[in-house]
Amino acid sequence: MNGRASSIFSFGIQGGIAADTKIIDALQLAVRLVNIGDAKTLACHPATTTHRQLNPEEMERAGVSADLVRLSVGLKHIDDILADIDQALASATMPTLMTFCRKLRGT
Template sequence: MTWVNYPGLPSSPDYPLVKKLMKGKASSVMSFGIKGGRDNGAKFIDNLNLVTRLVNIGDAKSLACHPASTTHRQLSATELKKAGVPEDLVRLSIG
């Protein structure tokens, strides 16, 4: 992993809100970057066994999504960057 975005981490800019509004208990949704970009992000998702590869984050199941190879696959690297979607981004929702 190259980075993690989870509001339950003290390093998150959203951590003060989690402490104030959610009594320090963040949700089960997070995102992180996989070293190696788009190709390794897709490989990571393909090799998951206990988590379903789906794009409808928020389901009652545990789900993972690599937007650069699924919902945003039609975009170039430049377009992904402009849209704020890193090529290495993986979203994980534990249900």
């Protein structure tokens, strides 16, 4: 990575855990794993994975909400990563985030 760190994006999905699961399941390029900072693009739902042992108050203090998705961007071409996110969001009918991804891609 030429001394550069990968990026981690955290965002919430309206619709909570059900919507998060649908989007993460629809990703084709990104892998569902709980570790971050890999060469692969990874997606995880912290409330049901890395932070599942916390009670609601502890989750809130940790900044983890039920609708939070973390996406660790890997080394694949950004257009491929954004296309994967775009199709996953489309499968969950999330037009606002789809528009955001398209703006990032310049399409």
